[in-house]
Amino acid sequence: MDIELQRDPQPLVQDWLSDLNAALEARDLSRLAALFRPDADWRDIVALTGSIETVSDRAAITGRLVEAVAAAGARNFAIDTERSPPRDVERAGEACVESILTFTTAVGTGAGVVRLKRADCRAGEAMAWTLLTSLESLHGHDEETVLAHAEEPAFDRDFHGPNWLDRRQESSRYADRDPTVLIVGGGHAGITAAARLKALGVDALIVDRMARIGDNWRKRYHGLKLHNQKHSNHFPYLPFPKTWPKYIPKDKIANWLESYVETMEIDFWTGTSFTGATWDAGERRWTVELDMDVAGGVHRTLHPRHIVMATSVSGTPNIPEIPSLERFEGTVVHSSRFASGADWKGRPVYVFGTGTSAHDIAQDLHGNGAHVTLVQRSPTLIVNVEPGAQLYDGIYYGKGPTLEDRDLVNASMPLRVMKKAHRILTDQARAHDAPLLDALERVGFRLEFGEDGTGWPLKYRSRGGGYYFNVGASDLVAKGEIGLIQYDDIADFTATGFTMKDGSDRAADLIVLATGYKGQDHLVEQLFGTEIARKVGAIWGFDERTQELRNMWIPTAQPGLWFQGGSFAQCRIYSKYLALQILAAEIHRD
Structure with missing residues (x-):
């Protein structure tokens, strides 16, 4: 050798x-x-x-x-x-x-x-x-230094003054100050950003319209679980317990978010709607309007210097224009509002879409005895949840480096090397899944495998969806237990269902639109106005020049406006860099 x-x-x-x-x-x-x-x-x-x-x-x-x-x-x-x-x-x-x-x-x-x-x-x-x-x-602002400065003397006792809880509750009201950072959205994206900022001594407040922390998971459809394993999904500072299941159920995630906020002492206002903000260039701060759903309703105006939009890369339901759907007199619901299939036993249901939500909802409906059919609108990537879908997270499995070291290695993969790696992994997954994929094609399911065969992770980074990790629904489709039709074969909707182009009629009691979500671009124009939306430009998806996700975790063209989102791992990794940049901006503000 x-x-x-x-x-x-x-x-x-x-x-x-x-x-x-x-x-x-x-x-x-x-x-x-x-x-x-x-x-x-x-x-x-x-x-x-x-x-x-x-x-x-x-x-x-x-x-x-x-x-x-x-x-x-x-x-x-x-x-x-x-x-x-x-x-x-x-x-x-x-x-x-x-x-x-x-x-x-x-x-x-x-x-x-x-x-x-x-x-x-x-x-x-x-x-x-x-x-x-x-x-x-x-320099001088690492997390250990910040913590040391924040600690109280060990024997500082005031038995007649406010204790820790009193001070904590008073501080979280923001009665006498403005937060340095306002984080809009209290899911994993917002919470990880707040945890990182707090560890660096930056005052941050989360606002979320949900009534309870974790409701953005708690209120989703009944059978939802994470589709990748817990090893890659830990939160900063507090990993999930080793006793937890590999695939974490939605309610367990919801409760974790709630307990994490309490443990990490994160300021969080529930039932609070962010209705808009304007930028004061002279003062270099925002004027933010908030509506709080408390008794009688309360309106608050705050003046943070930074706003972090953490409303998810898929936060606003996308309800497409479907010609003649208005004729249908049955129930139409977006997947974000679908709760359970229990009420639809024995009834005909059509789920429009073939991504993850569509398959999960169809499987839930099938398990509850509904006569459910998927309506495919475009080719979809299908991969068995094991082993295929987990191959891409291989760096997080097994003994070896710390989570922090694995995260650094993960972040070190440039786009074109990542594409090469993912083509190899996608070929491996397709080989594992060949029997299922062949069976799906035999029943008319249209498959694809990502740009240049790079699989699901880059589809997520490009468009936020377009794939399904099979946990059983694809097998049901292949066997015909969940029906399948193509959207292009539908002629018109009727009061009781729709007519196919071959002249046949289809009866439906429920139509579920599993048609995805609009990106953060949509909310920027809605909440900040056309001028700021135009200045910021596209959010998410790859920028050809930088080979990076557009406007994510970096200063945007609009001063004081930041974006945080993505998977659990992305939010854990990049919230660190987001927080460091905001801290640096504060240090050099004067």
Whole structure:
């Protein structure tokens, strides 16, 4: 075997870092270029560029990295000896050495990940395939320092004055101050953002229109569970108990949100509707209008300097224009308002859509004895919940690095490497699922497997849906126990159902529109007006220039307006960077 292939990961990385530091200090572009593969990717999360962006290919990386390092005052790139050591791994089908790094900048400390392909080490001059640089903390404002300053003296007792609970309740009323940050939306996105901000000493208040914390999960359809396992879904600071089931039921999630808010001492106003806000450029703050559903109704006006929209990437029901549906005299309900199939036993029901909600609702209806049929509007990605759907979360399974290290490795995957990895995983999932997929196609179900065969995770990042993790509904469709028709075969709706293009009539008592949700773009125009919506632009989905999700977790073109959303893992990971940027803005406000 080639001697270079036998070298331990540690010295390989150390040699590469020594050359990196020297090249950056000398601003030697040619020497720096030699340290990266021609097809390398560098992803930065706030640390050097002040944003989240990915730069691809050697020539582009070299120039941008030298400029960014100089501007950020970055130096002393080294192996982080406090975290997982350099190791051999396989990423996107490639044997690599992967190492977690540390470095410093003018404003804080950074964390990074470098990957060297083992195949490139034969010549003894390793080249980086991928590099991540991310902001870890701000000087003097790390979480441990903030906590130490916030702690009360151990024996500070005032038996006749307000105790901890009194102070906590009084503080959460915001009677004598405005929150620095107002978070709109009290699901996992808003709560993780608030937890991160509190840990950094930034005053944040969540407002949510639901009557009880967790109701955005508690009030969803009866049989709902998470479709990926708990290992990837933990919250910051407080992981789920080991005794919890792999797939967490909705009510357990709802109760967890409620207990987490209490445990983390997060300020949260329930029954509170955010009705709009205007920006005062001179004062650099918002004027926010809130309606609170308490006895008699209360209106509050607040003046936060930052608003974080955490209303989910799929928060507003999408009810499409369906020609002639108004003729139908039966019940029509969007999936967000569907509770249970118990009332529809023995009755004909049609569920429009073939994504996750559509299949789950159809399975619920079938289990309750309804005669249910799916109406397919577009091709859909189907993958068995095990093992196929879980393959993409493989980094979170098994013994090994801490959750924080796994999150950093997860964040270190640039888009085109992620696509390569996901094509491999999608091919594996399709091979596992071939019998089911063949059976679905035989009954006329139209399948697809994501852009260029990259599977469900990138569909979620692009459009927020369009797939189903099979937990039984697809088997019922394949066997004909849940019916299937194509939307394009419907001619017109009638008072009692609809007529097909072949002339046959279909009776229906209930139509469920599992037609997805509108993105956050919709709410921005509704709540902030057309001018701000136009200034901010599109939210979610990939920006071709930066190769990142648009307007997520970074400053937008509208000062003081931020967006947080995504999966449990995305919110856990990126809430950290969101909070750090808001803290930095506050530190430098004056």
